[in-house]
Amino acid sequence: MNTAAKLGSYALGLAVVFGGALGVGKVVGPTSASPVVAPPEAHAALPGHSQPEAHAGDGRPEQQHQQSEQQTSHTPGGLQVSQDGYTLNPITSITTGVPTDFKFTVIGPDGKPVTGYQVEHDKKLHFIVASRDLTSFQHLHPEMAADGTWSVKLTVPKAGAYRAFADFAPTGGEKLTLGADLQAAGDYRPEPLPHVSRTAAVDDYTVNLAGDLVPGRSSKLTLTVSKDGEPVTDLEPYLGAYGHLVALRAGDLAYLHVHPEESEKSGPEITFYAEAPSRGDYRLFLDFKHEGKVRTASFTATATLSDGHAPSATHDHSH
Numbered sequence: 001m002n003t004a005a006k007l008g009s010y011a012l013g014l015a016v017v018f019g020g021a022l023g024v025g026k027v028v029g030p031t032s033a034s035p036v037v038a039p040p041e042a043h044a045a046l047p048g049h050s051q052p053e054a055h056a057g058d059g060r061p062e063q064q065h066q067q068s069e070q071q072t073s074h075t076p077g078g079l080q081v082s083q084d085g086y087t088l089n090p091i092t093s094i095t096t097g098v099p100t101d102f103k104f105t106v107i108g109p110d111g112k113p114v115t116g117y118q119v120e121h122d123k124k125l126h127f128i129v130a131s132r133d134l135t136s137f138q139h140l141h142p143e144m145a146a147d148g149t150w151s152v153k154l155t156v157p158k159a160g161a162y163r164a165f166a167d168f169a170p171t172g173g174e175k176l177t178l179g180a181d182l183q184a185a186g187d188y189r190p191e192p193l194p195h196v197s198r199t200a201a202v203d204d205y206t207v208n209l210a211g212d213l214v215p216g217r218s219s220k221l222t223l224t225v226s227k228d229g230e231p232v233t234d235l236e237p238y239l240g241a242y243g244h245l246v247a248l249r250a251g252d253l254a255y256l257h258v259h260p261e262e263s264e265k266s267g268p269e270i271t272f273y274a275e276a277p278s279r280g281d282y283r284l285f286l287d288f289k290h291e292g293k294v295r296t297a298s299f300t301a302t303a304t305l306s307d308g309h310a311p312s313a314t315h316d317h318s319h
């Protein structure tokens with residue numbers, strides 16, 4: 001009986017963990033610039049707090065629920081092919097260097113392709129394809145057929161492993177980012193992560209990055225666009241803002257929650273709030289539109305602890 005009771009509690013805990021993920025969108029919610037994730041100290045208090053009542057029966061599920069919410073609020077998007085009953089289902093395979101009419105569906109909790117989506121940033125679904133070494137990035141907008149099949153022209157430039165992300169919110173549901181691996185056959189030569197830099201060049205444009213990623217916090221990032229040394233003040237709206245930023249964690253390609261600051265200004269600055277789930281390196285991809293063309297500027301940034309916890313490498317060498 002004891003074992004059965006324990007298993008029952010364990011199963012309940014799992015159910016709460018998966019159910020709790022539905023709340024993630026709210027927890028890391030859209031508009032707050034303030035810290036939204038509990039600091040690590042909050043966790044330390046939990047296990048001790050729940051111990052004395054471990055045998056109290058009725059109190060147990062609620063305590064597990066609290067703990068589960070703490071855990072799921074830290075799970076970044078894009079790491080799972082299936083979450084909250086929704087599954088990203090690639091239909092087509094990819095071939096290195098060959099344009100593919102790539103097709104996929106999102107299977108819903110009822111086992112059928114989802115056809116109802118909420119529009120976010122001007123689109124029902126945002127489709128990102130990044131190489132696992134983070135040196136290739138594409139932000140695409142597939143078309144959906146009436147039966148829920150999405151299709152998009154996709155060409156991957158080199159052989160290797162890719163991660164495809166579908167960023168969407170089903171009608172009546174929470175925002176989700178599902179991720180699936182795609183493989184392009186051939187001679188795979190992974191490149192190292194580009195060095196940390198606050199400047200990125202694309203065509204005649206230079207983009208500067210101000211602000212720092214802070215682990216477990218919403219961090220303000222300001223990107224400033226210039227062309228031939230002159231600030232660009234006539235950026236064109238793209239996806240309902242003056243830029244679109246995607247941030248992926250090096251190592252596992254966790255997909256960060258990023259949202260733009262509302263602005264009437266068409267440049268040269270574009271401001272975002274990005275939530276780095278941990279310390280480590282991240283690759284940032286800024287899409288911006290100018291003179292009718294969308295370009296992507298890429299940066300590598302490191303999330304380290306601030307407030308006196310800076311790494312020793314930043315010590316002041318003056319005497």
Ligand SMILES: [Cu+2]
Pocket residue numbers: 123125126127139140141239
């Ligand atoms: Cu998009």
